[in-house]
Amino acid sequence: MLSSIHTLPEEVINLIAAGEVIDSIAAVVRELVENSLDAGATRIVVALWMQQWRVRVTDNGCGIKLTDLQQAAIAHTTSKIRNSDDLWKISSLGFRGEALHSLTQLAHLEILSRPALTAEGWRVVYATGGEVVEATIAAIAPGTVVKVSDLFGNLPNYREGLPAIAQQLKAVQTTIQQIALCHPHVTWQVWHDDREWFTISAGKTSRYVLPQILRQVHLSDLQELKIEVPHPDNLSNCKDEIATHAFLNLVLGLPDRCHRHRPDWIKVAVNGRKVKLPEIEQTILTATARTLPRDRYPVCFLHLQVSPNHINWNRHPAKAEIYLHHLDYWQEKVSQAIEQALRINPATIPESLHNSRVGKLIKAAESTSGYSFNRQIQPDVEVVQNSNPLPYILKAVAQVNNTYIVAEHPGGLWLVEQHIAHERVLYEQLVNNWQLVPLEPSVILNNLSLTQRSQLERVGIEIESFGEQMWAIRNIPAMLQTRDDCADALLELSLGGDLQTAQVAVACRSAIRNGTELSLEEMQILLNQWQRTRNPRTCPHGRPIYLSLEESALSRFFRRHWVIGKSHGI
Template identity: 45%
Template sequence: MSKIQPLNPERIAQMAAGEVIDSLGAALRELLENALDAQATRIQVEIWPSRWQVRVADNGQGIPASELEQVARRHTTSKLDGCSLGFRGEALHSLARLGSLTIQTRHADDAHGWLATYDRQGELAHQQPAATALGTVVTVADLFADWPLRRCSLPQTRPLLTLVQNAALAHPWVSWQVRQEGQLLLSLWPGQSLQDLLLQVLPQVDLSDLRYQRIQEGDSDWEVVLGLPDRLHRPRPDWIRVAVNGRFVQMPEWQRLIQSVFQHTLPRHRYPLVVVHLRLPPEQVDWNRHPAKSELYLQDPEIRQEQLRQHLHALLQSGSEQASRRSLHLIRASEAKSVYRVTSSPKSPDPAPSGQPSTPLPPLKALAQLYRTYILAEHPQGLWLVEQHLAHERVRYEYIQRHWQPVELQMPVMLEGLSSQAVEQLEQLGLEPEPFGPNTYLMRRLPLALWSEDPEEVQGSLRELSRCADLEAAQVAVACRGALRNGIPLTLEQMQQLLEAWQRTANPHTCPHGRPVYLALAEKDLARYFRRRWGICDRPISDPKLGSWWELEPLGDRFAAQVRRSSSASAPDPKDETRSAPL
């Protein structure tokens, strides 16, 4: 039997290096943390997976020339304050043992930069002056050349990008660039918060779909950003991420806590988007749990978990005043299905000779007025939003077209301050203004459609006509001027009258300017938006330990039963349904 012998220092160093750096991603992680500890505000990453090479350049403090000799020795570090990402002094030594390490750097106290190369023991092999800007460029080439089993497969790009993304989320004030084989893969500019960087990392996410909060609570500083569950969710739990003191870590208990908070708020088999960054005093965090520093020990973990739960609930309770992308997609889809087409031409085709719409509209029933601008109407296939000014403008325009013939006025209308061009325009419209003093004219004829008992209204219409280039433009302008303005309240009866008059027009789909008059929301699209096709139970199951559902929720089974009884008792007679006039 062999004697028990101590391991030689070379074997110990190789084992330690293999634990710290186990992949190209681990090498990149250590170099990124060194750049961030150097107070860099700009970091550039270049990777060559086929050559097992990585380079990280930063504009940080740089390394003094006097410290280059020992920078790659084992267990040497300048980060003993406990506030930095590194603290073991093993990263550069491990990189030197597992590959070819080159450092090009310049410190503010040095007159010029230096280029240093290191041997496999981490000792300085060669040093020479080099022209370089303030900061450091670290290159690791030919990684794992003596460890062929770790080169069984080429490094994947996605994990490397995830490393950079996590570092950017935890340090949003830094700008980042990532290139692979010379091709730009990622470019991030600095932001003010975790949310700013998240919007860059996930460009498909809209700001209105997120909720962000920064909370300083005692000695803890929280940054929490989450996606609203009705708008953002993922097919995998890949965006449940937790960072502590500038480094993203694996915390299964916290990930389960986050998922439990979102339970019954997400569609089936979907996961939330939540990113949490907790900053604590260094003495409350113990990183000596995993060589990659991906796990940790935390002081008072139960208190921190309860704080996180409260912050998540507070963010979930805040709603959104902006429409979600799904809502906008629903509106765009409804608009695309509509029969109207918006044109830039102010002209509108003449009414059909029969006086009937070119495309029949279904019967409408006015339900309410929204913002004193839109009429909410129900029809057999869904809901319509009708813009009251545009609808009335269409009604007036076609009425004006049918009643444009001039009539004699019993009392002439006097117009003052008309220019010669305005008089010429009125003459072209066949209204024949008569001179009645300096810049004053009498109007004895007026189109029947513009007649009114209010002299000021008549004068305003005539002045509007004097500014129009032709008859078509004049009719459009007068129709717009006399139409109901937005902001005017309407009763249900008035809304119904307007809807029926609008439906009788020959071209109800657009106003005379070519703008759409209504937006149709089909019931099947609404059902798809609310996911009513899913097999969800209508009645909840009561838990005898918790009491009846009515005791837990004011609007429970008893409420639903009352609604069903009242609705069946007051079901309207089909004959009483509001019907529009035949089109």
């Protein structure tokens, strides 16, 4: 239940640098739905009439009593904070609680509300400045309805300068979607011009909401972790009266299944509000580097729940960008969480994450077999959680075309491409222990450009002139030392970019080639090494390493669920 609305002390008013920023219809929607969430709403309906500059937000929250309604829109009255100390530990979404007063300066404001367990509701109309001009009993279900009309009517020039209606609608949709991700327990219904526009259903976690927003992403493409971590204050034996633990909730698109052309789906939220945190966003990009194809970006939603007094909201007037205390600590925890999410472990095996690929594979096989497959039998799309506490083990069974390792596990079969699996193993070894060793005798390279020579020196390789258009290479990455084609490998390194690119090139050059015959023992060693890597799902170039053929999909294809007599027409 929200606390009562009251007038702020003078010293608090002086500390507030600016009122709520109401600069668009999207901002109106944001402020009103945040108030609904603060009231404990689990169902919010937003209705828009863009041509008439009208907005209506209806919720099933706790409602507002009449005495509070009479003060709700007066300047410097709020239920969110009480004194100056509260400015540094704000926990409400409505922030300082002055949005309603701001709206009375820009539009006509009307509120209908009925608190739970009361017999009647009230309708209150406000004048400019927030004074009540009309208060009448109203028939209304428990909850609140806020009506805003003639928005910016007193600023006609400002209206003309706003974007086109289509752009404003897009901004509203984005605003609601971002808030919905932070509050997955809420059901949303959005109307435009008396027609339903879109809905977002409540889900157990943010992972169930994201596919409703990004339609091309499936639930099985996402990995979710919720981790309780010690609060940074606790590490320094500092007493924190508000929280002793913090939480990190991560929803990550698995890199072998979904990614983006632009970094437009790296979303960060703190304490229920989507914010800009450039430092954490860069941490996410760094942690997912070398798991995605070139020029591709991750799908990631990160929600941090921290003690409110560790957030400074004064980085941006609209609370869109914040300062986060103990930033280094959180960057480390985010990197560790992403690394954990990308691992293959018993918690995600057996998995039905590759069912779309399995379906395509079965379809291709079916076209050459002459066997008709019932299209109505679809593999399950939910991830099956495995409670087996024993380490997960892949068993090498065979090799296909000297390229793919067939690996068995309790849930079915995997096909693992040997070259890129080995490339992932070698790349992580190189990152952990990049070592250059003397080269005897030296390798002589011809006709190197200035750019190529500079690139070799950039990654630590010693190069000396050895005659006209000839250069002697004095050291080499240890992994290439025994290779017969080390001259070709050095030329490849000379065309690369930074050290990380060079390490990828060395790993690719050193990995076993497709077409190489392996014994069962060699296959098993490679599988064991690969499973222990930090990012086993993709190679450093972003290619998927394995294809999962789950037992459930195979049994459906071979119709093992049939009764034998019926399947033979008996």
